[in-house]
Amino acid sequence: MAYRRSPRVQQRLEDNRNRILSAARSLVAQGGFREASIVAVADAADMSTGAVYRYFPSKSDLFVELLTDAVQRECAILRAIIARPATAPDRLAAAVESFARRALSGPWLAYAFIIEPVDPEVEAARLVCRREFGSVFKEVVRQGVASGEFPEQSANVSAACIVGAFTEALARPVTPLAGRISKTRLVGEIVDFCCRAVGASPRTGR
Amino acid sequence: MAYRRSPRVQQRLEDNRNRILSAARSLVAQGGFREASIVAVADAADMSTGAVYRYFPSKSDLFVELLTDAVQRECAILRAIIARPATAPDRLAAAVESFARRALSGPWLAYAFIIEPVDPEVEAARLVCRREFGSVFKEVVRQGVASGEFPEQSANVSAACIVGAFTEALARPVTPLAGRISKTRLVGEIVDFCCRAVGASPRTGR
Amino acid sequence: MAYRRSPRVQQRLEDNRNRILSAARSLVAQGGFREASIVAVADAADMSTGAVYRYFPSKSDLFVELLTDAVQRECAILRAIIARPATAPDRLAAAVESFARRALSGPWLAYAFIIEPVDPEVEAARLVCRREFGSVFKEVVRQGVASGEFPEQSANVSAACIVGAFTEALARPVTPLAGRISKTRLVGEIVDFCCRAVGASPRTGR
Amino acid sequence: MAYRRSPRVQQRLEDNRNRILSAARSLVAQGGFREASIVAVADAADMSTGAVYRYFPSKSDLFVELLTDAVQRECAILRAIIARPATAPDRLAAAVESFARRALSGPWLAYAFIIEPVDPEVEAARLVCRREFGSVFKEVVRQGVASGEFPEQSANVSAACIVGAFTEALARPVTPLAGRISKTRLVGEIVDFCCRAVGASPRTGR
DNA sequence: CATGAATGAGAATTCATTCAT
DNA sequence: TATGAATGAATTCTCATTCAT
Numbered sequence: 044m045a046y047r048r049s050p051r052v053q054q055r056l057e058d059n060r061n062r063i064l065s066a067a068r069s070l071v072a073q074g075g076f077r078e079a080s081i082v083a084v085a086d087a088a089d090m091s092t093g094a095v096y097r098y099f100p101s102k103s104d105l106f107v108e109l110l111t112d113a114v115q116r117e118c119a120i121l122r123a124i125i126a127r128p129a130t131a132p133d134r135l136a137a138a139v140e141s142f143a144r145r146a147l148s149g150p151w152l153a154y155a156f157i158i159e160p161v162d163p164e165v166e167a168a169r170l171v172c173r174r175e176f177g178s179v180f181k182e183v184v185r186q187g188v189a190s191g192e193f194p195e196q197s198a199n200v201s202a203a204c205i206v207g208a209f210t211e212a213l214a215r216p217v218t219p220l221a222g223r224i225s226k227t228r229l230v231g232e233i234v235d236f237c238c239r240a241v242g243a244s245p246r247t248g249r
Numbered sequence: 250m251a252y253r254r255s256p257r258v259q260q261r262l263e264d265n266r267n268r269i270l271s272a273a274r275s276l277v278a279q280g281g282f283r284e285a286s287i288v289a290v291a292d293a294a295d296m297s298t299g300a301v302y303r304y305f306p307s308k309s310d311l312f313v314e315l316l317t318d319a320v321q322r323e324c325a326i327l328r329a330i331i332a333r334p335a336t337a338p339d340r341l342a343a344a345v346e347s348f349a350r351r352a353l354s355g356p357w358l359a360y361a362f363i364i365e366p367v368d369p370e371v372e373a374a375r376l377v378c379r380r381e382f383g384s385v386f387k388e389v390v391r392q393g394v395a396s397g398e399f400p401e402q403s404a405n406v407s408a409a410c411i412v413g414a415f416t417e418a419l420a421r422p423v424t425p426l427a428g429r430i431s432k433t434r435l436v437g438e439i440v441d442f443c444c445r446a447v448g449a450s451p452r453t454g455r
Numbered sequence: 456m457a458y459r460r461s462p463r464v465q466q467r468l469e470d471n472r473n474r475i476l477s478a479a480r481s482l483v484a485q486g487g488f489r490e491a492s493i494v495a496v497a498d499a500a501d502m503s504t505g506a507v508y509r510y511f512p513s514k515s516d517l518f519v520e521l522l523t524d525a526v527q528r529e530c531a532i533l534r535a536i537i538a539r540p541a542t543a544p545d546r547l548a549a550a551v552e553s554f555a556r557r558a559l560s561g562p563w564l565a566y567a568f569i570i571e572p573v574d575p576e577v578e579a580a581r582l583v584c585r586r587e588f589g590s591v592f593k594e595v596v597r598q599g600v601a602s603g604e605f606p607e608q609s610a611n612v613s614a615a616c617i618v619g620a621f622t623e624a625l626a627r628p629v630t631p632l633a634g635r636i637s638k639t640r641l642v643g644e645i646v647d648f649c650c651r652a653v654g655a656s657p658r659t660g661r
Numbered sequence: 662m663a664y665r666r667s668p669r670v671q672q673r674l675e676d677n678r679n680r681i682l683s684a685a686r687s688l689v690a691q692g693g694f695r696e697a698s699i700v701a702v703a704d705a706a707d708m709s710t711g712a713v714y715r716y717f718p719s720k721s722d723l724f725v726e727l728l729t730d731a732v733q734r735e736c737a738i739l740r741a742i743i744a745r746p747a748t749a750p751d752r753l754a755a756a757v758e759s760f761a762r763r764a765l766s767g768p769w770l771a772y773a774f775i776i777e778p779v780d781p782e783v784e785a786a787r788l789v790c791r792r793e794f795g796s797v798f799k800e801v802v803r804q805g806v807a808s809g810e811f812p813e814q815s816a817n818v819s820a821a822c823i824v825g826a827f828t829e830a831l832a833r834p835v836t837p838l839a840g841r842i843s844k845t846r847l848v849g850e851i852v853d854f855c856c857r858a859v860g861a862s863p864r865t866g867r
Numbered sequence: 868c869a870t871g872a873a874t875g876a877g878a879a880t881t882c883a884t885t886c887a888t
Numbered sequence: 889t890a891t892g893a894a895t896g897a898a899t900t901c902t903c904a905t906t907c908a909t
Binding site: 670673674677708709710711712715 | 891892893894895896
Binding site for chain 2: 889890891892893
């Protein structure tokens with residue numbers, strides 16, 4: 044008796060969901076979670092507030108999804124990079140570089156995802172995401188230490204410091220550095236910093 | 250007919266101002282800007298909200314001053330450290346260690362000052378503060394590079410990365426690291442990380 | 456060009472209508488009108504909200520009908536009881552007992568129908584229903600007074616009081632009484648109370 | 662340093678608090694809790710919604726106080742009545758009469774206080790109030806049974822039935838009876854009903 | 868005809884800021 | 889001058905009702 048949801052309708056729903064996520068992402072990218080009230084999101088998505096609640100049970104849920112999605116995607120990329128057959132320093136460098144490049148495209152977004160505090164539920168999700176993030180870098184560091192490519196150190200602390208280092212250099216609401224030197228140069232410097240930081244022997248060929 | 254303020258009155262005004270700043274600082278240290286509503290600040294300062302507005306034109310102004318003050322104080326300490334006659338690596342290590350130690354005693358405060366977002370005006374002030382912070386570290390890095398103690402690098406970027414690294418490792422409200430290893434060890438690791446990061450030759454005697 | 460509704464179609468419409476009423480009744484029985492939103496009713500009836508509106512012009516109308524139906528049914532039962540050839544006290548006792556027993560099986564339903572407030576339109580319908588209810592008891596009381604089995608009294612008031620008495624004792628969502636004594640005992644006490652209340656000579660054989 | 666609250670100011674605050682309670686009471690009396698939204702209360706009290714929250718931490722708290730106050734007052738009166746030196750039937754009659762008279766002046770209010778469901782917190786308060794209410798009547802019934810003035814019966818059930826009986830007869834949103842017979846007569850009939858209901862011997866001298 | 872996504876008017880609550888006392 | 893009560897706009901979330909498909 045129940046009508047089967049037509050592909051067309053299915054598509055429209057999918058689109059709406061994405062419109063909401065996209066609107067939210069865009070608002071966050073412009074001004075952080077602070078700017079992303081439900082009303083603002085609904086407006087940006089050209090919908091009513093009620094419609095947003097059809098797709099997401101609460102504001103928190105919306106942002107948890109936004110956050111999780113973005114971080115999962117980012118982590119997948121990083122994991123792929125550090126899984127490549129190469130030396131630990133090279134893989135670390137590649138991962139940092141990859142992240143840094145993308146973060147430079149949307150500094151506020153990175154900021155919000157990595158730093159900006161929100162309500163406890165989103166915060167909890169972020170904690171998980173940070174661990175996820177950190178664990179990627181921890182892995183390379185651990186491998187490098189094990190193979191003797193890096194000196195003895197706490198992989199935990201180093202991973203956190205790495206994340207912090209490029210976060211700071213990249214993800215500030217108003218990036219203090221991005222304007223002064225070229226993006227390429229900035230990324231290069233950050234990569235160098237991180238490599239030295241874990242004690243990789245000076246890289247060659249760059 | 251302009252009354253000249255008596256020294257006594259002048260003093261009282263100064264005291265009130267400081268009471269407010271102090272109350273605000275304490276609230277922020279306990280729970281971040283979130284907890285520091287004007288009513289809460291006024292209560293903690295044992296004043297009326299109206300009185301707060303006599304000393305600060307708006308909430309933003311209050312927090313801008315709070316932030317600026319704290320950072321100035323911190324920077325003064327750091328500057329003193331890096332002005333000491335010692336090798337660049339030692340001075341950098343001492344500065345990072347000094348900052349890290351203090352941040353660990355009041356993580357929420359550091360968090361709020363360095364990370365937690367507030368309204369745009371405060372944010373703008375924070376940018377300035379971060380630059381201030383960075384400039385201290387930039388100075389050591391530059392000197393180290395100039396003296397050949399550190400390899401060639403962008404002092405700007407390295408300084409930002411240093412600030413980010415220890416911010417990340419220290420100032421999380423849910424510090425993922427603080428609980429796992431001793432504070433002393435954590436500080437040590439951060440210092441090591443930063444020293445390696447700028448390319449200081451491995452420190453001895455630790 | 457008006458199509459005559461085929462019996463088959465007529466039947467289907469009837470069925471849908473009943474499905475809606477039935478779903479609504481079930482929801483109300485579980486958690487009161489509070490739980491019976493249109494969406495919930497439509498879901499429970501396995502229909503769309505739009506479909507519900509095809510059969511009932513508004514939520515109020517649906518519940519007015521629900522209420523009226525239920526009360527009519529209940530009244531029919533009670534009327535049958537008081538129409539039996541027996542003494543007025545016995546018929547009153549039987550009616551009260553019958554009502555009380557059924558109410559105890561679905562306290563939320565009774566509660567919602569008798570007590571829980573809704574919007575003014577439903578409220579108006581409930582007034583009518585209560586009168587209907589009352590009139591059944593009024594009838595026995597009047598007969599008992601006429602026959603000298605009960606003392607002189609306002610049948611109207613007594614009937615209202617009877618309805619109120621067992622309503623109070625039975626239909627609370629948090630029934631303060633139901634938990635303390637057995638249902639049988641509770642019903643017995645209520646019956647006794649009502650019988651004494653109209654001045655029936657103490658019943659024997661219980 | 663803190664100004665002592667002047668009596669004048671103290672009075673104004675007291676007045677505002679009462680204005681709110683009074684506005685709320687009046688709205689409830691007109692249309693139940695349903696009509697008493699915070700906006701409506703604030704409007705009726707000629708205040709802003711924010712002002713209401715200065716006096717009551719939440720809507721629930723406001724209504725809990727309203728309810729508790731009214732019931733305490735009512736119970737105090739009833740307790741005084743049943744404490745008088747008189748026969749149990751007389752004291753019961755006096756209590757019922759006293760309550761009935763007052764309830765007739767504000768049927769919606771009684772309705773809301775005794776019957777209308779609200780959120781869990783207010784409901785919890787009401788449960789306490791109902792017990793309080795019931796216990797007053799339970800007391801007379803118990804005493805009457807103990808002294809042999811009333812026949813054996815569950816004081817609990819009888820008390821609930823009594824409350825229900827006059828609630829029904831009086832406190833319906835649209836009182837079904839009040840319009841038909843004189844208030845005096847109505848009260849008299851209710852009193853008679855309740856007295857008979859507990860098995861008091863027919864009263865004389867009325 | 869049925870569907871159920873979308874609407875949008877409210878509801879409770881918070882808080883920076885103002886201003887009568 | 890200091891007070892703190894009052895303001896009112898803003899926020900999140902709900903749900904009866906409608907209407908494009």
